[in-house]
Amino acid sequence: MLLTMRDDEELGRITLAQVAEKAGVSISTVSKVLNGRQDVAAPTRVKVERLLETHAYRRTTRAAREAPLIELVFHELDSNWAMELIRGVENVAKAHQASVVLTESGTRHAPGPEWIEGVLQRRPLGVVLVFSALPAEVKQQLHSRAIPFVIIDPAGDPDPDVPSVGSANWSGGVAATRHLIESGHRRIGIITGPDDMLCSLARLDGYRSAMSMAGLETDPALVQYGDFHVEGGYDRAMKLLALPERPTAVFAGSDLQALGTLEAARVSGLRVPHDLSVVGYDDVPVARWSSPALTTVHQPLRQMAEEAVHMLLRLRAQELVTTRLELATSLIVRKSTAPPPE
């Protein structure tokens, strides 16, 4: 193991020998802890971890790996986004002869302790987390091993101290709504996401601004909060279509909610786009396959994943300054929108 040890404790830095001395263990034990080995008693490990943390120990160089890995962590894999993101990470990893280790954490609140142990043993080039947070302890563990991490956060709500890649949700909301206004719609419903997610609020604000810029009022009855899923979209669309004065167009906030809206139109005997226009959000593959194909806001998921890996590699090379990257969204017009019925 190659370690460059610096003797600059005055700057809060500490050498392995100093950690070993303070912890009352051997240097080899400290080294085992650093490498995530399990043959160290838990109390010793905790003691050493704390010293590394307190003194902000940073491994400054390391042995080159022959089979480099990039860790990719999802909180859930059934998201319709997951495949696009996986492909983006795979693309860039492959170009750098790295392989991708995929983990589903099962929770938005960071992967479990076995995960971090495995990561410390595998010593990856870096970690990409999708839409998930990391507890301070885990951040410090990665930091002290010089393993960089980046969060891909389409919801636009990352921790401020964490490098992240997102996309322009507010602009997407404006573009979707403007397209409907320019097609002649005046009564436009919106189904946004959960009210505790920044991306939902940004898209809704984009909708409101576009309405207001066109001199249109926003009827509160036309605003629904959904859950980004098909069934939720169906329920909210049924509510909108049951209004005494129903909207002639719905900005559905996600492609899955747009699919639910298509089904709500079908069971209500409305033809899309003749009787009702529908705009999705995300541009996942299913948006092209629905009947009719969805007009939607393209979120460049694959490119976001690619940028996240580039960011990792630049963090490793200590080249990176910017730690929040926001990619542009764009409107894709397909067949689910048309002028309102006469």
Add this chain to the structure above:
Amino acid sequence: MLLTMRDDEELGRITLAQVAEKAGVSISTVSKVLNGRQDVAAPTRVKVERLLETHAYRRTTRAAREAPLIELVFHELDSNWAMELIRGVENVAKAHQASVVLTESGTRHAPGPEWIEGVLQRRPLGVVLVFSALPAEVKQQLHSRAIPFVIIDPAGDPDPDVPSVGSANWSGGVAATRHLIESGHRRIGIITGPDDMLCSLARLDGYRSAMSMAGLETDPALVQYGDFHVEGGYDRAMKLLALPERPTAVFAGSDLQALGTLEAARVSGLRVPHDLSVVGYDDVPVARWSSPALTTVHQPLRQMAEEAVHMLLRLRAQELVTTRLELATSLIVRKSTAPPPE
């Protein structure tokens, strides 16, 4: 490194020392080759590989890994199946404290040479390949390192000497067709997959047998070969709907082809299921989300992936005898089928 060396060359087996002697290199060089290390000159590596192969060297035990890996290889990740399979592999891997390394080979004809080098260095518990073949050389490399592999092959066309998991395509074709016949349909079109894939032929044969068992003739004009994609399904469905005597139902051979068929019905002014019944195949998530939701044949993709990992672990433990597992398919009735119009 723990290696049990056997001295039973008469049985075609050979020890590392014997390989080293024959190759004129040190035992440590042979060991480096076995572990996929790159600091061995290529001609030496090839010579040692050949000797290992010729003498059918098998590593019979190994050091326990602290962070075990399972390799999962897809030929392409944009398949609609991929996510279900990934989740199945993740489920079982997680239960065994293993992580999953994901690779997209980009070709049906096995991953490239960098891949096998990486695998030999990572020393995974085993390799799961989706719908892909392995050249004899790679099989032998894995075999000599005692790294088991299993192919998940929904197309039902695996190499006979390779452990594999598939599903019952013929029975699925019978079930889909029978459901339409029992709903009262007599003129039933089929869009199957490519004519060089066994799964397409098995589903088509299932359709023909169900028709014949019901005393119905199969009009060759009602049989179309597709490509399993949405656009292909659309094109073939347009042909079926343009027939002088059009079918009242279409067994679309895959969910994506069924989506194309829904779109063909829409642009032809036909309502599904009132004017036209449609049955898919696979039961990928989008089948639930289409409008109307698809009646389809459930292929237990996640379970197939889970079984593939179980099979790997049993191969490692040398418990396994059966090497071809075929899981049952089942019909899921949703909203895209109904009796034919009067």
